[in-house]
Amino acid sequence: MRTANGKLLAVLDAFTRDRPRLTLSEIARSVGVPLSTAHRLVAELTAWGGLERDEDGGYRIGLRVWERGSLAPRALGLREAALPFMEDLYEVTHENVQLAVREGHEVLFVERFAARGAVTVLTQVGGRFALAPTGVGLVLLAHAPAEVQESVLAAPQTRYTPHTVVDPVQLRGLLAQVRRGGHAVSDRQVTDDAVSVAAPVRQRGSVVAALSIVVRGGSAAVVRPYAPGVMAAARGISRALSC
Amino acid sequence: MRTANGKLLAVLDAFTRDRPRLTLSEIARSVGVPLSTAHRLVAELTAWGGLERDEDGGYRIGLRVWERGSLAPRALGLREAALPFMEDLYEVTHENVQLAVREGHEVLFVERFAARGAVTVLTQVGGRFALAPTGVGLVLLAHAPAEVQESVLAAPQTRYTPHTVVDPVQLRGLLAQVRRGGHAVSDRQVTDDAVSVAAPVRQRGSVVAALSIVVRGGSAAVVRPYAPGVMAAARGISRALSC
Numbered sequence: 001m002r003t004a005n006g007k008l009l010a011v012l013d014a015f016t017r018d019r020p021r022l023t024l025s026e027i028a029r030s031v032g033v034p035l036s037t038a039h040r041l042v043a044e045l046t047a048w049g050g051l052e053r054d055e056d057g058g059y060r061i062g063l064r065v066w067e068r069g070s071l072a073p074r075a076l077g078l079r080e081a082a083l084p085f086m087e088d089l090y091e092v093t094h095e096n097v098q099l100a101v102r103e104g105h106e107v108l109f110v111e112r113f114a115a116r117g118a119v120t121v122l123t124q125v126g127g128r129f130a131l132a133p134t135g136v137g138l139v140l141l142a143h144a145p146a147e148v149q150e151s152v153l154a155a156p157q158t159r160y161t162p163h164t165v166v167d168p169v170q171l172r173g174l175l176a177q178v179r180r181g182g183h184a185v186s187d188r189q190v191t192d193d194a195v196s197v198a199a200p201v202r203q204r205g206s207v208v209a210a211l212s213i214v215v216r217g218g219s220a221a222v223v224r225p226y227a228p229g230v231m232a233a234a235r236g237i238s239r240a241l242s243c
Numbered sequence: 244m245r246t247a248n249g250k251l252l253a254v255l256d257a258f259t260r261d262r263p264r265l266t267l268s269e270i271a272r273s274v275g276v277p278l279s280t281a282h283r284l285v286a287e288l289t290a291w292g293g294l295e296r297d298e299d300g301g302y303r304i305g306l307r308v309w310e311r312g313s314l315a316p317r318a319l320g321l322r323e324a325a326l327p328f329m330e331d332l333y334e335v336t337h338e339n340v341q342l343a344v345r346e347g348h349e350v351l352f353v354e355r356f357a358a359r360g361a362v363t364v365l366t367q368v369g370g371r372f373a374l375a376p377t378g379v380g381l382v383l384l385a386h387a388p389a390e391v392q393e394s395v396l397a398a399p400q401t402r403y404t405p406h407t408v409v410d411p412v413q414l415r416g417l418l419a420q421v422r423r424g425g426h427a428v429s430d431r432q433v434t435d436d437a438v439s440v441a442a443p444v445r446q447r448g449s450v451v452a453a454l455s456i457v458v459r460g461g462s463a464a465v466v467r468p469y470a471p472g473v474m475a476a477a478r479g480i481s482r483a484l485s486c
Contacts, residue, residue, distance in 0.1 A: 005284070008248045009291045012311045020314050041248070048252045049346075052317070061311060063346060066318035066353075068255045069309030070369025071263050074295070076309070080368070087356065091334070103292075103306060110309075113330065125323070126313025 081240040096214040100136040119216035135198030136210035138184035143207035199234035324483040339457040343379040362459035378441030379453035381427035386450035442477035
């Protein structure tokens, strides 16, 4: 039995990237409450600014949630420290530059720059993705607590392309390489034409985020020249976070 | 008398830019509830991911709030459309490029690029500021509903610098100029050495945001050469929003 507060939070959770706009009855169905309860919850959230109603009577997440969320240190605090270094990387490469953190067993992207001509990537700011196939995810997984690693390695991996590493033994090898080399390479594991290199961002010794660059290419060799730049920028962010 | 849900939302509101970390007793005091109630509310929010507890027992806003908030069309949806145009402006100028929306009687900044050498500005992503003294605020105010304009013009204006326009008659003249000229200039109204030019971003005919560039300078003449670029980029964003 959910508490009143639990239901309120469940209303916010009903909205997703795929369904960013919901009607009152869709909200009621998703939360599992009668329409009258949904109506009251939605009214409370709308009055607060947590939901916004459009002309056609649909609801969307309100700017107030984003504004409150911008106070999260792992979102904009991290981003603020990272931005100058990401801009530098972007300017010298004109490729996709991404910053991500781990949320449970997934990657959450907190910032991304993409040049118009750069290779298409599946990620979006505020969006999640699997850990194992992405460069940033490999870095975050390599430095995650053992129980997180074991649980990810035990679960079946989605095969996004023929290059996606799905074998747990091979994956374990990749993670050891990441820890040894200080960076991760994902070779066409997410899409057929994109290769990425990622490096860890540390705060007080712990890996708190990962920075990556994603370029168009058909082999890991394409992305290797970018590794020193990404590693140096990730160190710069780590230093900025410790100030 | 606040509802249980109202108290939960009040916990999120207790966190601000100036006080992003709060102890349990600070939260209880701010929400106006006994410690035991605060404890229960904080436990519910923490379990959801809306608060995160640090090593010293303090609480901060959790990444989950930011993640939910990233679904707000007026935050990241707008940002996604604006980003390529902001990047172009940034690359050709290496100055501060800002994107803002109106929230009630204030400006809320949703994106900002700033070069390392660019003039210092007081704004932060996720931060608010007064409408009248900023370039983006003048644009948003010029296109706000009449009741918003009247209420802002009726309130006393903070004088940030000797150049801040605080006279309502003069301010009204500025707003008319913005509507006529399609852009706003704020000449050292916020800090002594910064001048900005801003232009409206429209969606289905309505002004939904404002784009600006802030440069170092001692007169409006310094920023005028940037006006066509800012106006063109704002139009580009408007077009991208209509796709």
